[in-house]
Amino acid sequence: MMDAKDDTKMSVKKTQRNAVLIAGFTAFVLAVVKFIAGVFSGSVAVLSSAIDSMLDLLVSVLNFFAIRKSQASPNAKFNFGYTKVEALAALFEGIFIIGIALFILYESIMKIRADEVSINVDISILVMCFSLVVTGILVAFLNRVTKRTNNLIIKADALHYKSDLVTNLAVVAALLIIKFSGFVMIDAIFGIIISGYIAVSAVNLMKESVGVLLDKALDENVTDAIKEIILSKPQVAGFHGLTSRQSANICYLGVHLVFNREISLFDAHEISNEIEREIALKFSEFEWNFTTHLDPYDD
DSSP states (O other): OOOHHHHHHHHHHHHHHHHHHHHHHHHHHHHHHHHHHHHHHOOHHHHHHHHHHHHHHHHHHHHHHHHHHHTSOOOSSOTTTTTHHHHHHHHHHHHHHHHHHHHHHHHHHHHHHOSOOOOOHHHHHHHHHHHHHHHHHHHHHHHHHHHHHOOHHHHHHHHHHHHHHHHHHHHHHHHHHHHHHOOTTHHHHHHHHHHHHHHHHHHHHHHHHHHHHTTOOOOHHHHHHHHHHHHTOTTEEEEEEEEEEEETTEEEEEEEEEEOTTSOHHHHHHHHHHHHHHHHHHTTTSEEEEEEEEESSOO
16 A cells, blocks of 8 residues: 555656646647747747747657656666656756757847848737747746656756747737837847847756756755754764765765764664654655765764
């Protein structure tokens, strides 16, 4: 029988998979609507957004399989499981987002160089407003899932669709300016600004992914709190060799605890378990994997 903790894990995994499926379905709907509108309106911006949504759908499909693989159990070949697949997928998605930024930059430059641009503004505004609302709801949903699961793939997807949200908002603003002023060039100017914003966001995501892949230590505030918990035990004479890393929602912590040599192994082991329980309770948003070594002196 599964206990409450197992039920929670299964619920989290199901939430992660459902989030990616919902994102993929949303991308499919938006791609179809934008493509039809782009063809009838003659708007390059809307067509570009349709292509973006089609690629979003592809990314969501790949993310779904990445999440399934990352949730596979450890085995004899991969003792720590496949959780780093999340960081790897997020890294590739960051590269993909940069590709989108470059595409938007290219389209914007081509618009600036074009002699004349004809756009059915009314249809374009209507479709982009619809896309704006739908994408906004999706981003809010993905952000909520990210806070609950701390999944890098979902976080990457949330960033991806947040960049789409900003893009859609800028396109709507540009179309409104064109409608009331006739200043068509503003569309291209907005595109260049948006491409820069998206690229910077993607680089930050990739840095976080690389940190996980290279076993970056836990946040300094977390390790400082862990040290305080260890030193709060009067039976612990000191500690050394504290190492930490995070993969997906699992934190790995190794430490050598120094005890007085007269203490029994049983008592030292109980104190070690108590320290581990307090750390896991204080940072209950993570799963914990401890490797604790008991030393009779500081070696």
